Amino acid sequence: xxxxxxxxxxxxxxxxxxxxxxxxxxxxxxxxxxxxxxxxxxxxxxxxxxxxxxxxxxxxxxxxxxxxxxxxxxxxxxxxxxxxxxxxxxxxxxxxxxxxxxxxxxxxxxxxxxxxxxxxxxxxxxxxxxxxxxxxxxxxxxxxxxxxxxxxxxxxxxxxxxxxxxxxxxxxxxxxxxxxxxxxxxxxxxxxxxxxxxxxxxxxxxxxxxxxxxxxxxxxxxxxxxxxxxxxxxxxxxxxxxxxxxxxxxxxxxxxxxxxxxxxxxxxxxxxxxxxxxxxxxxxxxxxxxxxxxxxxxxxxxxxxxxxxxxxxxxxxxxxxxxxxxxxxxxxxxxxxxxxxxxxxxxxxxxxxxxxxxxxxxxxxxxxxxxxxxxxxxxxxxxxxxxxxxxxxxxxxxxxxxxxxxxxxxxxxxxxxxxxxxxxxxxxxxxxxxxxxxxxxxxxxxxxxxxxxxxxxxxxxxxxxxxxxxxxxxxxxxxxxxxxxxxxxxxxxxxxxxxxxxxxxxxxxxxxxxxxxxxx
Amino acid sequence: xxxxxxxxxxxxxxxxxxxxxxxxxxxxxxxxxxxxxxxxxxxxxxxxxxxxxxxxxxxxxxxxxxxxxxxxxxxxxxxxxxxxxxxxxxxxxxxxxxxxxxxxxxxxxxxxxxxxxxxxxxxxxxxxxxxxxxxxxxxxxxxxxxxxxxxxxxxxxxxxxxxxxxxxxxxxxxxxxxxxxxxxxxxxxxxxxxxxxxxxxxxxxxxxxxxxxxxxxxxxxxxxxxxxxxxxxxxxxxxxxxxxxxxxxxxxxxxxxxxxxxxxxxxxxxxxxxxxxxxxxxxxxxxxxxxxxxxxxxxxxxxxxxxxxxxxxxxxxxxxxxxxxxxxxxxxxxxxx
Numbered sequence: 001x002x003x004x005x006x007x008x009x010x011x012x013x014x015x016x017x018x019x020x021x022x023x024x025x026x027x028x029x030x031x032x033x034x035x036x037x038x039x040x041x042x043x044x045x046x047x048x049x050x051x052x053x054x055x056x057x058x059x060x061x062x063x064x065x066x067x068x069x070x071x072x073x074x075x076x077x078x079x080x081x082x083x084x085x086x087x088x089x090x091x092x093x094x095x096x097x098x099x100x101x102x103x104x105x106x107x108x109x110x111x112x113x114x115x116x117x118x119x120x121x122x123x124x125x126x127x128x129x130x131x132x133x134x135x136x137x138x139x140x141x142x143x144x145x146x147x148x149x150x151x152x153x154x155x156x157x158x159x160x161x162x163x164x165x166x167x168x169x170x171x172x173x174x175x176x177x178x179x180x181x182x183x184x185x186x187x188x189x190x191x192x193x194x195x196x197x198x199x200x201x202x203x204x205x206x207x208x209x210x211x212x213x214x215x216x217x218x219x220x221x222x223x224x225x226x227x228x229x230x231x232x233x234x235x236x237x238x239x240x241x242x243x244x245x246x247x248x249x250x251x252x253x254x255x256x257x258x259x260x261x262x263x264x265x266x267x268x269x270x271x272x273x274x275x276x277x278x279x280x281x282x283x284x285x286x287x288x289x290x291x292x293x294x295x296x297x298x299x300x301x302x303x304x305x306x307x308x309x310x311x312x313x314x315x316x317x318x319x320x321x322x323x324x325x326x327x328x329x330x331x332x333x334x335x336x337x338x339x340x341x342x343x344x345x346x347x348x349x350x351x352x353x354x355x356x357x358x359x360x361x362x363x364x365x366x367x368x369x370x371x372x373x374x375x376x377x378x379x380x381x382x383x384x385x386x387x388x389x390x391x392x393x394x395x396x397x398x399x400x401x402x403x404x405x406x407x408x409x410x411x412x413x414x415x416x417x418x419x420x421x422x423x424x425x426x427x428x429x430x431x432x433x434x435x436x437x438x439x440x441x442x443x444x445x446x447x448x449x450x451x452x453x454x455x456x457x458x459x460x461x462x463x464x465x466x467x468x469x470x471x472x473x474x475x476x477x478x479x480x481x482x483x484x485x486x487x488x489x490x491x492x493x494x495x496x497x498x499x500x501x502x503x504x505x506x507x508x509x510x511x512x513x514x515x516x517x518x519x520x
Numbered sequence: 521x522x523x524x525x526x527x528x529x530x531x532x533x534x535x536x537x538x539x540x541x542x543x544x545x546x547x548x549x550x551x552x553x554x555x556x557x558x559x560x561x562x563x564x565x566x567x568x569x570x571x572x573x574x575x576x577x578x579x580x581x582x583x584x585x586x587x588x589x590x591x592x593x594x595x596x597x598x599x600x601x602x603x604x605x606x607x608x609x610x611x612x613x614x615x616x617x618x619x620x621x622x623x624x625x626x627x628x629x630x631x632x633x634x635x636x637x638x639x640x641x642x643x644x645x646x647x648x649x650x651x652x653x654x655x656x657x658x659x660x661x662x663x664x665x666x667x668x669x670x671x672x673x674x675x676x677x678x679x680x681x682x683x684x685x686x687x688x689x690x691x692x693x694x695x696x697x698x699x700x701x702x703x704x705x706x707x708x709x710x711x712x713x714x715x716x717x718x719x720x721x722x723x724x725x726x727x728x729x730x731x732x733x734x735x736x737x738x739x740x741x742x743x744x745x746x747x748x749x750x751x752x753x754x755x756x757x758x759x760x761x762x763x764x765x766x767x768x769x770x771x772x773x774x775x776x777x778x779x780x781x782x783x784x785x786x787x788x789x790x791x792x793x794x795x796x797x798x799x800x801x802x803x804x805x806x807x808x809x810x811x812x813x814x815x816x817x818x819x820x821x822x823x824x825x826x827x828x829x830x831x832x833x834x835x836x837x838x839x840x841x842x843x844x845x846x847x848x849x850x851x852x853x854x855x856x857x
Binding site for chain 2: 046050054055056057058061063064067068071072211214215216271273274321322323324327379385388389390394401404407494495496497498499501502503504505
């Protein structure tokens with residue numbers, strides 16, 4: 001079997017595996033599959049979160065596995081495993097210069113350019129930002145980017161055309177078009193520069209490229225056999241200059257050059273001579289400095305908006321099990337796996353409500369969904385522990401967790417002017433009906449009023465007990481005033497942050513709660 | 521590269537030295553990552569917000585009990601300095617409290633950005649006199665610190681306390697974010713709270729210098745309520761359980777001495793005041809070792825109200841944190857010269 005065939009089999013396999021994981025990340029199918037395996041294998045995710053948190057969360061330890069082939073063979077991940085790279089490879093072949101009749105056009109399009117240093121500048125910026133305390137690799141890490149695009153743009157769009165393919169009910173994602181636009185833009189760039197994303201932007205590629213400086217095997221050209229025809233560049237995916245000194249950190253190990261060489265001058269060798277290669281990535285010091293400044297700026301200017309601090313947005317309601325906001329931003333890679341797994345569609349990518357740093361991180365939108373009481377799927381699929389893998393018992397505060405009480409996401413507040421029984425002489429209290437905690441956080445008091453027409457009417461007017469409300473938002477979701485509900489949850493009272501609690505004692509002195517504790 | 525000894529070798533032949541170096545580097549990279557990764561591996565999840573809380577314990581700064589000397593002194597007079605000196609003198613002089621070389625923390629109430637005449641903050645002359653007495657007694661270093669409600673720089677400037685600190689070379693500490701650490705307490709409500717720890721890292725004596733004020737919610741702000749200014753964080757939650765919290769302050773802080781400045785008392789519209797008509801001259805300074813006793817005198821004789829309504833005093837008394845029956849304590853009432 002030709003090595004190119006083996007590579008194509010690998011590409012089809014890993015791309016299919018990725019799509020399989022994307023599709024089965026759904027309450028109906030998710031039966032213990034490692035749905036976030038690609039993210040957990042991603043060494044940049046593990047490395048960058050280790051910088052921000054000094055820990056490697058649960059499954060991220062799998063990323064060590066990927067280090068071994070990289071340190072031995074180079075960036076083999078980029079052209080054999082990476083589903084986003086495979087997508088770009090395929091689109092480049094389909095729409096780009098990959099099938100151009102003129103060999104010279106293809107050869108020229110695959111020559112190394114200094115533009116390809118940009119990914120190292122991006123990587124430096126992201127690592128510097130992480131050192132200061134904001135994790136931004138998810139913006140461009142290919143696995144995060146592809147998961148996010150699949151979840152918020154591709155699947156919902158396909159499901160619109162073919163209903164019931166991926167969802168029981170159509171899913172919506174705030175700002176889906178922005179993510180879809182970027183996907184099209186990045187994929188479309190293959191027409192201009194083959195593997196544009198992989199060569200120019202990919203921070204994971206830059207990270208693996210740096211690691212592959214130590215690789216023991218690499219593509220090697222025998223100068224005695226080489227006739228300088230440059231045909232090795234014809235299909236060179238990485239633009240790594242196999243026709244001269246190989247740029248080791250740029251080579252995707254696609255092996256096309258070996259098969260394209262008419263003279264058999266190129267081979268994959270164990271420890272060829274160092275003087276025939278450019279071992280490490282080439283990044284001028286001034287560009288690296290620029291990258292550091294961008295990283296600092298992203299942290300400094302992003303954080304000084306105060307959105308992670310005192311100026312937090314009432315609508316930044318995080319999924320159950322989320323860490324305190326700054327620690328959350330230390331871990332969230334914006335892969336949006338939680339959004340994919342959420343069975344009610346309540347999780348949405350934030351645009352700017354969570355600040356520049358929180359772009360595309362998950363927040364709850366009760367207009368679209370609500371947080372299901374007996375569900376912790378978001379935490380089950382989160383690869384980095386931004387949403388910790390809490391159990392149902394820990395979330396609902398039962399059994400051994402009764403003393404600390406439930407995880408609260410926020411608190412519900414009434415807007416009397418919009419509430420039917422409060423302002424419009426009309427019975428309702430759907431909110432009380434659907435309130436899922438016991439005893440109910442929403443209770444109502446009966447009042448008899450004289451209506452406008454002079455007839456008496458008895459109404460139940462609803463109230464919230466802040467000591468019992470968990471902020472799940474089903475009251476807001478089910479409120480008949482659907483454009484802007486008469487009861488709305490805001491982030492205050494969330495238990496993940498001691499700074500954002502509403503009640504001094506966590507509700508311990510609530511009369512109902514005391515009664516509940518006595519009964520226990 | 522021309523000087524590389526390997527260049528003499530035939531193609532694709534590398535020296536043993538280079539082989540060892542390169543395989544060693546690759547192996548070290550993998551092994552190092554594996555060791556580092558395993559060391560940092562977080563195998564278990566946490567439940568965010570419910571982690572066990574830890575905090576520092578504050579020592580007692582109180583003197584050993586001495587029944588032969590008064591524990592409460594009430595001085596009447598017309599001038600701050602003379603009246604305060606008379607009150608402290610009646611307790612046995614500052615030498616009873618401060619020894620040579622002591623590091624003293626003075627806690628004024630600078631909660632608001634107000635001029636001294638409005639009596640919403642500790643009067644600069646009160647702080648000056650206490651600081652002078654402390655320095656005269658041989659204190660090596662004196663800290664002045666508070667975490668105001670209003671902007672700290674403005675409060676210290678306009679209350680006149682910054683000028684006092686400058687004049688007497690006191691160490692004025694602003695509440696900066698690094699100045700706080702969590703404090704552990706077995707309070708009724710206060711269990712773990714962020715605390716203005718910076719001055720207490722060095723101080724071995726603590727003196728509260730409080731104004732006597734009306735308070736909209738808890739009726740009065742005197743020497744017990746003054747310790748509110750040592751806490752940080754979400755203090756606006758304290759109001760949900762204000763009387764429990766104020767009595768918790770008596771558990772939290774065991775001061776060496778408290779001074780209640782009743783020369784001019786904020787009788788109404790507290791704790792901020794705002795009009796001179798809210799202020800009444802009462803010409804009295806109360807000093808004592810037991811802030812519950814000091815405050816019960818202040819409430820009945822300076823604010824001239826019924827002690828029955830001051831829930832936090834009764835809570836503190838019932839919890840054994842002080843004696844609300846000031847008349848039962850060893851007290852002296854003096855007239856300043």
